[in-house]
Amino acid sequence: MALVVAQEVPTSSSMAVPHGPAGVGEARHRMRDQLRSGGVAETVIDDAVLILSELLSNACRHGRPLGDALAGDGDVRAAWRVDPSGRLTVEVTDGGGPTRPVPATPSVTARGGRGLNIITALAEDWGVRDGLRGEVTVWVVVRDDLETARRRDDFATRVASPRVSGISGLDFVDAFDDLD
Secondary structure: OHHHHHHHOOOEEEEEEEOOHHHHHHHHHHHHHHHHHOOOOHHHHHHHHHHHHHHHHHHHHHOOOOOOOOOOOOEEEEEEEEOOOOOEEEEEEEOOOOOOOOOOOOOOOOOOOOHHHHHHHHOOEEEEEEOHHHOEEEEEEEEOOHHHOOOOOOHHHHHOOOOHHHOOOOOHHHHOOOOO
16 A cells, blocks of 8 residues: 555655745645645644644754855755655755754743754654755655554653653652641
């Protein structure tokens, strides 16, 4: 079944996306339409679209456009493909930036900094590849096998803080001893 799905989805799709928020919606819609027409499960499509959104947002926030364009002008490149084994990969390439993409540890009140943590929770694998002329590509394997694709049940525990019960020295029973 995975081989059939892989054959129905275009082998690859690549598009230029304006360096900024304007093109993110168009890229998400195109990806959703192509994967849906290829028979990919909705939960996988939802994960892939969210991952694409995060990657594009990060590229526009932290990276430069491709080529010689000034920040805010030009494009970044979004691509996704399903290989013959049923592996769905999403990539976003920008012109590089002052920092490397790494997951952050934001405070509870921080407005951002959770994107790569969300990607880590949803993806099978991800990484960064440097290209010629300073280009940076962040790649994400959304699913290794589309045939058995299903949303991971433990998403919240992989994104959120450690469980309270897992913090040593904290015993709620003791906290309520003085209450009568």
